[in-house]
Amino acid sequence: MTERMDADVIVIGSGFGGAVAAARLAQAGHAVLVLERGGRWRPGDFPRDPDLRKGWLWQAGGGLYDIRWLDRMASVQAAGWGGGSLVYANVFARPADGALDPRWPAHLRREALDPYYDLAAHMLEVAPTGPDPRTGRVPERTALVEDLAARSDIVEATMRPNLAVTFGDPEQWRPNRHGVPRRGCAFVGECVLGCNHGAKNTLDHNYLAVAEAAGARAVTDAQAERIEPCDGGYDVHASTPSDPEAPERRWRAGKVVLAAGAIATTELLLRARDVHRTLPGLSRRLGHGFSGNGDFLTMAELRRRTGDAADTGDMTTGPTITTTTVLDVPEGRESVWYQVQDGAVPMPLRELIDSVIPGRRLRARWRRIRGTDRRRGFAVLAMGRDSSDGVLRLGDDGNAVLSWRTRWQAKLHRSQSRVGPLLARQFGARMSNPPTWSLLRRTVTVHALGGVPEGEGPETGVVDEYGEVHGHPGLFVMDGSRLPAATGVNPSASILAVAERSVEAMIRRSGRTGWRAPEWDDVAPAPVPEDAAFDFMAERRAATAGDGVGFGERMRTPRRRAPVADLRLSARIRSMDRFLADPAHPIAVRGRIDVEGVVTGADVAGTLSLFPEGRPEAMSYALTFRDGDGRDWKLSGEKTVRSRTPVALLRGLTTLHTRIRPAEGGPEEGVTAVVTIGLPELLSLGASIRGQGFTRARRLRAAARFAAFFAKSALRSTDDPAPPARRPPTRPQSDAVRPLRSRPGGVKVDVQCSAGTEGDGHGFR
C-alpha cells in the first residue's frame, strides 16, 4: 500500500530558486512543503555584535553566514528563510548575451528569458539608488564613482543598477506589492549584514510571503541529508541543525525540488549517487561546470578629501552597491570583460574583523599614525566570465571540494587586479587584496554557480532544460547550480528567471497546461540599465581593437607666403586594427585653425587619410570649420611625395597644399594655401606620438605598430613609381592667393588646385 504523502512537492532550500518554486507551485494549487536548514530573520534580528559566536556563522551555532573552504576557493553564502537574499547586496542584473559563455543555450539567453526577468523584477520591486531622502544627495561613494566616470572617456559604461530595495520615507512602514510592510532605505550601508531597518526586498517579503499566503508550509531548522526514491515519489530525510541529537525526520512527496544553492545541492546529489547510493544513475557530469563567477575583491582606503564641502568622507552610506561599471579591457591578444561595483564596508563588519584578527591594538595605533579613517574605506567588487570549469566532488569528510585552477582565470584576474592601482592613482587611495588572494592566490566567491549541468541525456547533463533530473522523474533542480556557466554579473536575477521558466513548465507538465503566474497581467517590461553599458563597451571594444594612437601636429604657412594659415591638430586613432584594415587609413583630427582673411582661431575637425591605398597622395585632409559669421567652410588638402630621395620625402610628408572654400559657395570662391611642418614642429610631432591602451605594454605596442606602418608606407609613397633620376622635373605648386573679386561674407579667390584628385578620398567632398 502506498504510504501517505506529506505534500505534493517538497522544496529543499528557500533561496532564490526555492522561493520561486514554492510560490508558483503553491499558487498552482499544489501542497508545498519547504525545508530550510536556517531560521527566520526579521528586521532587528540580524547580528551586529563584534563577537563571531553571536549569530554570525552558520558553523558556530546556526548563524547567518555559511563560509565554506572548498580547498581551491572559498565561498560565502547565507543560511535562513530567504537564503542568499538575506545578506546579498540587492543587485538585480541581467547578463548581456554577447558576454556569455557559449555553453549558455538559446533557451536560457535573454530573448527567451527576458519576460521572466521582467516577472522577477516585478516581484522584487527593483529600482536604482536615488538620493537619500534625508540629505537630498546620492551617497558619497556613488558621487565619487560617477565623478570619476564623468572624467573618463567611458562615462556610458557606468550606471546605477536595479536594486531589490524599497526607497522612500525611511520612517514610514508601507505594504509592498505583496502586502508585506517595508520602510524606505535608511542609507546605512548594512545590506550585506542583513537589513535591520526593514528596507531590503528579501525573498521572505515577496516570493516566500506569496508562497505562504497560497498555503505553502515552511519547516525551518530542517536540513535535508538524504533523498531516496520511494513508491510514487521521494523521501527526504532531514536533521535538526539546532539539535544534533534530535532524531532524523522524514517527509514524503511525489516531487522534490532541490534548491539548496550550488554547493549544497551538488553535495546532496553527489551523496545520493556515491555515498547513500539512493540515486545511483545520476549523470557522471554531476559536479561539473562550477563557477565562482569571476569574483575578485579589492579594498580601497581613500586618503585625501575631495575638498568639496559636501564631502564628509563617509563611504559607508547608501545601499551596499550603488554603481556598476562595465569594462572591456585588452589583455594579451584578447579582450577581457568584467564589471566593477562599489561596495560599502559597514562599521559592524570592520569591528567584527577586528575582533577576530590578532594584534587589534597594534593595528589601531598604526591606523592612528597613518591617519586612516575607516569610514573612508570601501570595497571594489569585480566579477566576470571565469572558465566555469570547476569540478565539485566529495572529499574524505563527505563534504564538497573543488578542483579548480586559478591560472585558468589568469587573464581575468590580472585584468581585474589592475583596477586597484588605477583607482589608487585616481583617488589617491590605498588598495589591498584580502590575504586569501595576496598570500594564497585563492579567490572568495559570493556567487557560487553550476555543478548540475543540463544536457539532452545523462551522458551530457544531469537535468533537462527545465531542471528535471534525467532518469528520476519528479526530481527537479532550480537554483544557482543550474546555470551553465558564469553570468559575469550578479546572478540572482538569472537564478530567478531560470527558476520561473522551469517551474512554469513543471506545473504545465503536471496537467495544468497553459498555467501562468497570476502576476503576469501586472508585469511591465522593467528598465535594464546594464544593457546600455554593455552595448557601449561592446561598440567601444570594436572601435578600439588593437588599441589606439594619438599625436599632435602643427602646420603653418612658410614665411613670405600668403595667405598665412596656421593649423594645430590633434589626431586620434581609436583602433589600430580598424585603422590598418580600412584601405583609407582614416584618422579623426580636431584642433584650431587660422586663415588670413577667412577665420581667426576657429575649431576645426575632420579626417586625415594616411597613406590611402590606391591613391597618389601620401596624406589627404578633409576638415570643416565655421567662421566668425557662422559660415561653414571646408578645407581639403594633400601631401604628396614626388620622389624617394630623403629631401623629397621629407618635403612631401611635411607640406600640405590646401583648398579652403565655403561649404555652400560657388567653385570660384575660396583660397589656396600651403602649410608646412617646420623642424621644431616635426620634433614635437614625433614626441607627441602616444599609444593609447590599458597597459604600458599595450600602449607601446600600439605606438610601435603605428610607427612601423608609417615608416613602411612613407618609403613606398611616391605618386610615381619611376626612379627619381628619370623623372621629369615637376612644376612647383603655386600657393599664391589670387583674389578675383570680393563679396561680403567670404574671400573671393582664384582657386588653384594643388596635386591630388579633388572629390576623392575619405573625408568630406
Ligand SMILES: Cc1cc2nc3c(=O)[nH]c(=O)nc-3n(C[C@H](O)[C@H](O)[C@H](O)COP(=O)(O)OP(=O)(O)OC[C@H]3O[C@@H](n4cnc5c(N)ncnc54)[C@H](O)[C@@H]3O)c2cc1C
Ligand atoms: C555577501 C553577498 C552578497 C551578494 N550580493 C548579491 C547581489 O547583489 N546580487 C546578486 O544577484 N547576488 C548576490 N549574491 C549572490 C546570491 O546571494 C546567490 O547567488 C544566491 O543566493 C543563490 O541562490 P540559490 O537559490 O542558488 O541559493 P541560496 O540563495 O543560497 O539558497 C539556498 C538555501 O538553501 C538552504 N539550504 C542549504 N542546504 C540545505 C539543506 N541541506 N537543507 C535545507 N536547506 C538547505 C540555505 O540555507 C539557503 O537558504 C550575494 C551573495 C553574498 C553572500
